[in-house]
Amino acid sequence: MITKPTILVVDDTPANLQLMSGLLQDDYKVKAATSGEKALKIAFTDPQLDLILLDIMMPEMDGYEVCKRLKADEKTNQIPIIFLTAKAETQDEALGLSLGAVDYITKPVSPPIAIARIKTHIELYRQKRELIESQRLLAEEINEAAIYIRSLLPLPLEGKVKTSWQHIPCSSLGGDALGYHWIDEEHLGIYLVDVCGHGVGAAILCISAINAIRSQSLTDTNFKSPASVLKGLNEAFPMEHQNNKYFTIWYGVYRKKNHELIFSSAGHPHAILFTGSDLNNKTLQTLTSGGLAIGMMGDIIFNETIVPLNNFNKLYVFSDGVYEITQKDGKEMNLDDYTQLMKEYFSDLGLLESEKVLEKIKSLKNEIGPFDDDFSLVELIINAT
Numbered sequence: 001m002i003t004k005p006t007i008l009v010v011d012d013t014p015a016n017l018q019l020m021s022g023l024l025q026d027d028y029k030v031k032a033a034t035s036g037e038k039a040l041k042i043a044f045t046d047p048q049l050d051l052i053l054l055d056i057m058m059p060e061m062d063g064y065e066v067c068k069r070l071k072a073d074e075k076t077n078q079i080p081i082i083f084l085t086a087k088a089e090t091q092d093e094a095l096g097l098s099l100g101a102v103d104y105i106t107k108p109v110s111p112p113i114a115i116a117r118i119k120t121h122i123e124l125y126r127q128k129r130e131l132i133e134s135q136r137l138l139a140e141e142i143n144e145a146a147i148y149i150r151s152l153l154p155l156p157l158e159g160k161v162k163t164s165w166q167h168i169p170c171s172s173l174g175g176d177a178l179g180y181h182w183i184d185e186e187h188l189g190i191y192l193v194d195v196c197g198h199g200v201g202a203a204i205l206c207i208s209a210i211n212a213i214r215s216q217s218l219t220d221t222n223f224k225s226p227a228s229v230l231k232g233l234n235e236a237f238p239m240e241h242q243n244n245k246y247f248t249i250w251y252g253v254y255r256k257k258n259h260e261l262i263f264s265s266a267g268h269p270h271a272i273l274f275t276g277s278d279l280n281n282k283t284l285q286t287l288t289s290g291g292l293a294i295g296m297m298g299d300i301i302f303n304e305t306i307v308p309l310n311n312f313n314k315l316y317v318f319s320d321g322v323y324e325i326t327q328k329d330g331k332e333m334n335l336d337d338y339t340q341l342m343k344e345y346f347s348d349l350g351l352l353e354s355e356k357v358l359e360k361i362k363s364l365k366n367e368i369g370p371f372d373d374d375f376s377l378v379e380l381i382i383n384a385t
Helices: 014-024 036-045 063-072 090-098 111-152 200-214 226-236 335-345 354-364
Strands: 006-010 029-033 049-054 081-085 103-106 161-168 176-184 187-195 247-255 260-266 271-276 283-287 305-308 312-318 375-383
Touching (some): 006 036, 014 029, 014 111, 036 063, 049 111, 063 081, 081 090, 090 103, 161 176, 161 354, 187 375, 200 226, 200 247, 247 312, 283 305, 283 335, 335 354
Antiparallel strands (some): 187 247, 247 260, 260 305, 271 283, 271 312
């Protein structure tokens, strides 16, 4: 059974109330009020009103005041109000519309015109409520997706391998994800994915890629071989099947037995490795293999590189959103600037400093507020003993 829309008619003249009720009763449920106070009481206690027909000239509280109060309360401020009055001056109509009314019908009422306008505004209000509800549901789904992405982020590691990370999406749903996990007792996988764009599409692709890595579900893929992983991802996620979206990735494996790192990357910024025989003597290496992003082209050959590690090592893997900022001097930071910054401030081989990196980058931004891109950074300290 279809529920009739509910209209509240407000007029201090009973004859006018009877006239409007007679016009509307076949298609609408009609409620009546003979004063502004009674109208407010009905409006504030009845959540089902679909429209209010409001007379202006009433004793004690006129229609303008009723309209102001309705628009000031969040429970009633969305209900469409049509002024129904004998006044026909242009300035009176302008005042009513400025207070939030959606239309103005003058007396004596022309039934066809009044009914047409009422029908139009009730339909618009219905569409508006449906839009608001769909936006609410979408916001809930986006929030659930954001929580899920957050749940994929790893717990800190302690011991010979220590970890820290920062992950701040620039919007509700970002396109970055990071992780690490022990593939077996001797091999630790380390990875960071950065999907082009943001929002639902980017998040879905990001989740799919990270889950494929975590669950080791790629076909014919050796997850201890970075080049094999990138090849498997490239075959699984061609951009023509992902709404023209692609992603960059840095993927490495720490080989515990040989105390070495093997890595490969696809269109991703280089990782930064600080390494030294002791805590005071260290060198910087940038780790990249270049190449195209995942999904851009089929049959790509990915290269992997082995890096021997020293007694003390610190690895930073990050997305381009970490350094692509406009600084307070107006200069755009680039990857070389960021690498130098890390060398000057964050090369202590004994300390996890990802949170300090985040605060430093925030302090250099020319504006307070969210980053223009997702900020994703994973830090690992890997010691021989």
